[in-house]
Amino acid sequence: MKVLILAAGKGTRMLPFTEHTHKVLIPINGKPFLSYVLDHLQQAGFTDIGIVAGYHPEKIQEFLVAHKIKATIIAQPNPLGTGHAVLQAQKFCGQDQVVIQGGDNLFSVADLKAIQKKDTFCYILGKEVSDWQKYGVLVTQQDMLIKIIEKPRQFVGNLINTGLYKCTPEIFTALAKITLSERGEYELTDALTLLAQQHKVRVLRLLEYWLDLGSKEDIPKIEEFVKKNKL
Incomplete structure (x- = not known):
């Protein structure tokens, strides 16, 4: 099974750290x-790795070469959203199933192994939280995805989207059908919602941990977690 890392964003919330480098290359300890x-993905058994990069792709390439890591860099010249980023990788994915995650997210090896389902469903990894208003909430029925509600104002559930997915090649058919979202992007979650309407998306629950490098305020928290857990 292939894995696709989405790392095309500019990381404006990480300034000034991202002024001269890529968000995913910010040092943690x-x-x-x-x-x-990449360490966690390799421990989970992935060997065929693609990285979608739009901002400072040369920095990521330099990192891969310096660390002798084999991965395919896929260009996304225009930042048109996560759905658009995945579309750029259609040739890389081919007819294989693919696990997709953001380059600013770190998942446990156990969770990366758990999502490698070889059946014909797509999967989303969810986590129960108290501050659900800040995330996309997964509305489910018997662990099947019904829909995703982005940052709901009223309570519809507390199971949120962590941004770890396993997709079948059908994701590309769905991506070809979606239109621009309200924020002017092609959203991967919109394509998954289309597949959910066909009862093709299942939801898994987080087993261990998920770290999100969303803003510069997250850096010390992640550093503490990494040090404490000897990652």
Whole structure:
């Protein structure tokens, strides 16, 4: 099974750290965040790795060469959203099933192994939280995805989308059908919602941990977690 890392964003919430480098290369305890991501993916058994990069792709390439890591860099010249990013990787994915995650997210090896389902369903990894208003909430029925509600104002559930997916090749058919979202992007979650309407998307629950490098305020929290858990 292939894995696709989405790392095309500029990381504006990480300024000034991202002024001259890529968000996923920000050092965590002296080691680029992407190192942890790739380490975990390799421990989970992935060997065929694609990285979608739009901002500073040369920095990611330099990192891969310096660390002798084999991965395919896929260009996304225009930042048109996660759905658009995945579409750029259609040739890389071919007819294989693919696990997709953001380059600014770190998942446990156990969770990366658990999502490698070889059946014909797509999967989303969810986590129960108290501050559900800040995330996309997964509305489910018997672990089947019904829909995703982005940052709901009223309570519809507390199971949120962590941004870890396993997709079948059908994702590309769905991506070809979606239109621009309200924020002017092609959203991967919109394509998954289309597949959910056909009862083709299942939801898994987080087993261990998920770290999100969303803003510069997250850096010390992640550094503490990494040090404490000897990652």
